[in-house]
Every structure is written in C-alpha cells, then in structure tokens.
Amino acid sequence: MDKELSSIHYDEYLQLKKILDAQHLRSVGFNKPAHDEMLFIIVHQVYELWFKEILHDLGSVMELFSEGTVIESHIGVAISRLDRISKIQKILVDQIDIIETMTPLDFLDFRNYLLPASGFQSFQFRQLEVSLGLKRERRISYTQCSYSGVFSDKEQKILDELEKGDSMFDLVEKWLERTPFLQFEAFDFVEEYKKSVGLMLNREEQAIESADYISTQEKQLRINMMGETKTYFNSIFDEAIHDQKMKEGTLKLSYKATISALLINLYRDEPLLRQPFMFLQKLVDMDELLTTWRNRHAQMVLRTLGQKIGTGGSSGYDYLKTTADKHRVFYDLHNISTLLIPRSFLPELPKELKEKLDFNFSKDKS
Template sequence: MSIRRFVEDGVESFEAEIDGEMIQWDKGLSYARHLQTEKLLSAQVPVTDKPDEMLFVIMHQTMELWLKLVLHEARIAVAAIQADDLGHAGKTLDRIATIQRHMIHSWEVLATLTPHDFLTFRGYLRKASGFQSHQYRELEYLLGNKREDLLLVHADDAETHARLSAVLHAPSFYDEVLKLLARRGFAIPASHLERDWSRPYEASEAVEDAWLAVYSDVEQYWDLYMLAEKVTALEYYFQEWRFKHMKTVARVIGQKQGTGGSAGVNYLVKALNLSFFPELWAMRTRMVAPKAGGNYADGGAP
C-alpha cells in the first residue's frame, strides 16, 4: 500500500486506496480537529471508580450539548420572527422539535441505571445537581419562565450570572411572537408589548382573543397559524421532556431528596404545571366546530 502526497490549496494532502476507495486527507482541517474530539473524549472525569458513573456523566454531557444547540436554534428563530421571516422561523422550530424528541428518548438510556447502580456513586456527587444547569435555566428564561430567584445558584459565577441576567431582562421568545401579532394588526395590550421583561408573564384575554381569531380563519392567517402550531409543539415537547425526566428520576431514586436539596420528584412534578404560552392552550377550549349536516339524533345519515 502506498500514499500519494500532493499540495492542494497550499496544504499538504494525501491520497491512498483503502478498502477499495480512494481516500484523501490533509494537514489542514481534520475530523478530530474540527470536532475537537480529544477535548470532547477527555471531558468525562468520574469522581469514583464505579462503572455506572460513566453512563451518568455522558448522559448529562450529551443533554447539555443538545441544550446548547436548542439555545442556538431558538435565537435564530427569534431573529427570524423579529424580521417577519416566518418561513425561516418555522424551519428552525421544526429542527428544535426534532432535537427535543431526541432528548426525550435519551432519558431511556439513563433509565437503565437501577437504584442500586446509582447508589454506588450518588453519595460522591455531594451537592452537584441538574438544578445548577445554567443552559437549562437560560432556555427557560428565553422561553418565558422568568424567575429572578433562580439566578441565586449562579451568584458565584460572574460570567454566567451576567449572561442569565441579560436573558432574564430581555423579551422572551413568546414576547417576540406577541410583538409580531401586534405588527400584523391584532389588538395586543400595550402592557404585553412594553413591560418589565424580568417579571413572570401574565396571561391576557386579549392575547387569547387574538390567537382565537387566527385559528378561526386559518386561510387568512395561514402563516401565523402554522407558526402558532410550531410554537405549541415547542412547549408540548418541552413538557414531555420534563415528564420523562421526572419519571426517570422516580425510577432511579424514588421520593428521595435531590442532591441539590430540592424535593426531587415532587419538585419536578411542580414544573409540569408551568406554561410558556398559556393563551395558545386556553384558546383551544373556546374553539367551536361549525354547524353542518343533519340532526344525527333523529337517525339521519351523517
């Protein structure tokens, strides 16, 4: 076997026949250099010699990577909505939904960690907890769950605290969607277009009326209707992720207190009652089907 050396675009390059294929590589950008695999694969540093800790570490590291991508895509979606580019926003929201479904299914990997497996190393984790995930907190803030007290756990990290504080005090994803509705002529209250963005969102009957109008005439408001469904899916999958998280924790530790001091499963159950986009859910109850056809009660054909 021989390797052919040549220069391409000023970079020393190589070519060889491997497994019947002519494979090329160079001294420029390699797969490992592009993906930083050396750093990535050296980032798993268990605090014990217990074999099941590696699963726990990798599971949470990959979840953090997906959270990073969701945040990246969500910012793109916000920019597209601000620019009234609903086609681009919709494409990005579709990608986020696909990522979310993957994140939901990934809990099943952690669920293979039995209570016995986890207890072999849980005590060594001390107070380390998912409650301290600054990316999860940033995503919640970005989507609209604004709670300033949640910043306290990040007080000793000035850079992270500043970034989270900036997101806390900026309009959320949903706030930008409501601004879009206002630009389209819907009567969104001034109190929901300019306010203290760090305060928790309060549902508005006028906002609910606006969404009801969109869903009552989907042909006229097709792009807004499709956006609304993708926004609803964002919360739908987020809540499914929360539920799967809660059930996985229940399966592994039962009703024990969380390592970070929370109520564990009971705390996660409370999170299931939170809603990022309340009017999009409440409006569905008010929708009615148009009356058509015969009186089926008298035996008439449908």
C-alpha cells in the same frame, strides 16, 4: 480578499481530543470505580450539546422577531427552526430510556461523590427557560435562595440581562398584537365571533334538553356546567375581564394577542394565515415537549431515588412534578382550543377580506 482554503482532519475539526477526554469518573478518582458513571456523564454531556444547538436555533428565531415588523419570508425560517428544536426535544425525551437502564442501586454506587452537584446547575437549561419566557416570580421555589444563586457572577448577569430583555413569549405576543384583519371595514371579528358562540351554545343547550336517556336532574346539571363554559367565553368578549385575569395571574397573553391567536386558529384554512398558524403550532409543540421531558425526568427520578431529597437541595420528585405543570410558558396558546367553534359556525368573512387572505394564484385574470 478571501482567506486561502486549508485542509483539516476529522479529529481536529470536531475537537475530539477535548470531547473524548472529558469523561472523568469521580468514582474512579475515589478508587471505587462504578461502571455506570460513564453512562451518567455521557448522557449529560449529550444533553448539554443539544441544549447548545437549541439555544442557537431559538436565539436566531428571536432575532428574526426582534425587529418592529417580521418579514413574511422569515416566518417560514422560524417554523423550520422551531420544527428542528422539537425534533431535538424528542431525542431528549427518548434519552431518558437510556439513563433508565441504570438501576437505582447502580446509581447509589457513585451518587455520594456528586454532592452538591445537580441539574439545578445547568446554566443552559436555565437559559432556555428564561429565553422562552419563564419569569422569576412564577418559578416554584425550592429553597429561600434565588434559582440563579448557584451560578457564577458572570452567569448570573447573563441570566439577569436575559430576563430583562424580550423573551420568545414577549416577541410572539408583540407579533400577534400587530396582526391585521381584526377589524376590516365593517367586519368586527370579535362581534361576529360573539354571535356565533351564542348560536353554538344555544344549540348545545337545546341538544341537552331534548336528549333521550338523560334524567331531568342530570340535564340540569349539564346545563349548569355549560354556564361555566360561558363564563370562560366572557373573558374573550370583555377586555376588562381578561385584564383582571391577567392581574390575578391566570392569564398571561394580552387581550389583543389572544384575539389574534384565536383569529389565526379559526381561519387557519385561509392561505395567508396558514404559516402564522403553523408557527403557533410549533410553539405549542415546543412547550408540550418540554413538559413531557419534565414529566419523564420526574418519573425517572421517582424510579431512581423514590422520595429521597435531591443533591441540589429540593424535595426531588415532588418539586420536579410540580414544575411540569407550573413552568409552562405558552399555556394560553394551548388554551385557545377552549375558544374554538366548529367550522359550520364560523362567521363568514367579507369577500374583500377573503381575497386579501388568498394568494390569488388561481383567480381568473381576464
């Protein structure tokens, strides 16, 4: 039987006693009250609450993707949840404006009471990074110790388990690898795409050669540069080159998943590929916003601390700036843009495949 409904008060429901009694200023404890420490604590607490919501939403999306097949209606749910995450991330970026109202000198009033606490000890931030797919060996090291050494044994175990399991990156890769339509009867997507790329590059080369106002020397230079673009395309034409790049660590997404992501991006206008395309877009949004946050945080640290080393033991600004570039997870999805070709060069899909990718609502049923 259902439990009988009881009433509840706002304070009790939101546990406000706990939350509003959780701002203990260290500067007050040391009898040197610093006005801005209240802001510093509250901003961090708000961040941690939003991290909690992000992990809650991301965890639910990962669960939807954890089964062998992803139910189609679940893609819509995943898109909505990832969209919510990116909206929260925007707030997280904007909050940096608030912390920046604290001047460097005002921070120094209480900074020495914080040692050795730092953002390195944010367990939820590390949970988020690992859940997305940041691998231990790809992390920028700031000391000899493991990034997880600052956590309790219990927390380290949770991070270890998370690292062992499938991350969002792994789940997306597997999902992409299951995409049908790469080979549809006589239609071989990669072969057709290869021909179109060849046509497009030839056309571009001709355009350079016949262009006015460019010197012969400059033309040659540009044509040589196009050679580099061709090399880039070669890895999508040849699985062995792609795998070599994966071994070297310059690519992370498997060959098959990359081809599928390319197909989805190129044929996004086909109704059945619209949602998969939006889903990939949301992942790119999330990755980009985390990078934006890392950059903004690093910039704010430069403004507040200059080149001072951090309380957590890193070089501070230099370390943080590097993470913005190197700790991206979905870089290969951003990079699909390099492989895109104009719609006018897109290989035409066979009629039967086009029909399969349509909702067929408006088709004449007579």
